[in-house]
Amino acid sequence: MKLSLVPHEREYFRLFSEFAATLDQAAQLLVSLMNDFGTLKGAAREMVELEHVGDKIVHDIVKRLNKTFITPLDREDIYDLAATLDEVLDSIEAAADMLLLYRIEKPAQHAVEQAAVIARQTAVLKTAIDNLEKRKGLDEHWIEVNRLENEGDRLYRDAVAELFDGDMRCTDIIKWKDIYTTLEHAIDDCEHVANIIESIVLKNT
Numbered sequence: 403m404k405l406s407l408v409p410h411e412r413e414y415f416r417l418f419s420e421f422a423a424t425l426d427q428a429a430q431l432l433v434s435l436m437n438d439f440g441t442l443k444g445a446a447r448e449m450v451e452l453e454h455v456g457d458k459i460v461h462d463i464v465k466r467l468n469k470t471f472i473t474p475l476d477r478e479d480i481y482d483l484a485a486t487l488d489e490v491l492d493s494i495e496a497a498a499d500m501l502l503l504y505r506i507e508k509p510a511q512h513a514v515e516q517a518a519v520i521a522r523q524t525a526v527l528k529t530a531i532d533n534l535e536k537r538k539g540l541d542e543h544w545i546e547v548n549r550l551e552n553e554g555d556r557l558y559r560d561a562v563a564e565l566f567d568g569d570m571r572c573t574d575i576i577k578w579k580d581i582y583t584t585l586e587h588a589i590d591d592c593e594h595v596a597n598i599i600e601s602i603v604l605k606n607t
Contacts (some may be wrong), residue, residue: 410526413466414474415535421459421487422524428452428522429517435498436514439507440495446502453495460488474535479602493588494520497581498541504577512561513578516585519554523547523592530599537603549598554589558582 428449435445463484467477500507500544530543561582564574 406431412474412535414463414536417459417463417466418483418487419486419492419528419535421456422528424452424455424459425487425491425494426521426524426528428456428491429521432494432498432517433521435501435507436517437507442498442502446491449495449498453491454465456488456491460484474590475602475606479605483595483598483602486591486598488491490520490524490588490591490595493584493591495579495585499582500577500584504581506577506581510561510578511562512557513581513585514587515557516554516561516582517547519550519557520585520588522591523550523589523596524539526550527595527599534599534602537606540599540603542556544596544600551589551593558586558589 431445431449431452435441467473467480473480500506526543526546530540530547533540562571562579565578570578
């Protein structure tokens with residue numbers, strides 16, 4: 403007979419779901435500001451607040467790990483999942499900050515498309531993480547996130563190649579290369595999250 407998890411062990415899943423919701427909110431906000439640049443300053447401030455919320459959740463998870471002897475998942479998996487989710491959120495916040503810091507007046511189409519890929523990934527990850535405790539039927543989610551990462555790779559290559567095709571100023575090339583790379587990091591780390599989820603499921607079924 404399988405023993406049910408005691409309430410304090412279930413807290414890990416609640417915290418992960420809370421982080422996934424915060425991450426998805428940040429990704430949707432990124433898409434929103436890309437489509438309405440007039441909201442950039444306010445959105446950038448909101449993004450910082452969301453990043454702080456994420457930091458607090460990660461702190462709570464690590465603190466719980468240090469105090470809890472029995473965990474529902476391998477300790478290193480819990481830590482890796484929390485840390486990688488945090489990296490995605492950090493990259494999203496950094497990209498929004500760069501748009502403001504570099505005084506970008508209009509978003510490049512490739513950046514708009516990269517943001518859309520991130521938002522689609524975080525929505526899928528949110529669903530997967532919300533169902534992580536059950537550990538069933540999640541394979542389609544990590545497959546989709548990986549597919550989107552491939553799409554993101556193509557967008558990144560096209561974006562960087564286009565920077566050197568025209569007569570863009572060197573300073574603008576540097577700015578957009580930074581932004582594209584930061585968005586690509588978020589896309590790659592979403593795939594890393596999906597891979598961690600896959601590993602957790604395979605080890606615990």
